[in-house]
Amino acid sequence: MAWIVLVLSGLLETAWAIALDRSAGFTRPLPSAVFAITLVLSMAGLAYALREIPVGTGYAVWVGIGVTGTALVGMLVLGESASLARIGCLLLIVAGVVGLKIYH
Template sequence: MAWIVLVISGLLETAWAVALDRSAGFSRLVPSVVFAVTLVLSMAGLAYALREIPVGTGYAVWVGIGAVGTALVGMLALHESASLPRIVCLLLVVAGVVGLKVFH
């Protein structure tokens, strides 16, 4: 169960990062509220998962999911560069996250 919560928390990290960008420095209400809610839920899920998963592994997986998710949203929805080197780097992050789970 801890791993499922950790993955969901990583996805929520993507949500709060995108909402933070869309909040325009907290000047827009809806994205600011989405940021606050998803941030709290993401942190709470990470805290829950760390009760069973070592902090080094759990935090790295959480950050990896959030980083890759945020970069993918940027590339697919926000017109950021989707160059081959960026995609290869994201695949390396994914490989690292999978490795941390496999060798846990």
């Protein structure tokens, strides 16, 4: 169960990062509210997962999911560069996260 919560918390990290960008420095109420809610839920999920998963592994997986998800949303939805080099770097992050899970 801890791993499922950790993955969902990582996805919520992506949501709060995108909402933070869209809040325009907290000047837009709806994205600002989405940021606050998803941030709290993401942190709470991370805290729950760390009761069973070592902090080094859990935090790295959480950040890896958030970084990868945020970069993918940027490339697929927000028009950011999707160069081969960027995609390759994201694949390295994913490989690292998978490795941390396998060798946990």
